Amino acid sequence: MDMLVDSISWICLVIGSLFAVTGGIGIIRLPDVYARMHGAGITDTMGAGLILIGLMFQGGASLVTAKLVMILFFLLITSPTASHALARAALHHGLEPLVTNKEAGS
């Protein structure tokens, strides 16, 4: 049983790490601010979520897991809010999103 829980935890940690690095590469390679938010979004949801869930399996049923749940909850509330504020501020500042098809885009 211990072995099973450890394996699930490791799988979550490794997949979460992969998502984190994917988002990191995305934030470097994507062309403009609005596109880069996708990269940041991947690390904030899948990366952070899977890594924290993996740690929860390590913690077992204890106060540690409760704290991890709180961290996950706050991250899931705050990072979309921060992204929303950022996109709004960028639009208000007059930054145009990159559009490949000029006729379809407004």
Add this chain to the structure above:
Amino acid sequence: MFITTMAAIIVTMALALLRATLGPTVFDRILAINMFGTKTVLLIAVIGFMTRRPDFLDLALLYALMNFIGVVAVLRFSKYGHFAEPEAGEVTL
């Protein structure tokens, strides 16, 4: 296994710092710093588990909240140029 996760998180932090250095606009930099803060939270949590001192999670919780407040404060500052309440007519975030 914690080492792998830690390495991945540190690589991501390095990439985010690179974008914060390169970033053509101020919003790129804020985005990268926000991501850096999220990764800091994860790094502290993983280090806490690796050294078998899960008390570090309190610090991670604090960083998660501070990061959000910091980003919103910097966004407001970049828009209004001051931290005071927006005056009537100004669009709030």
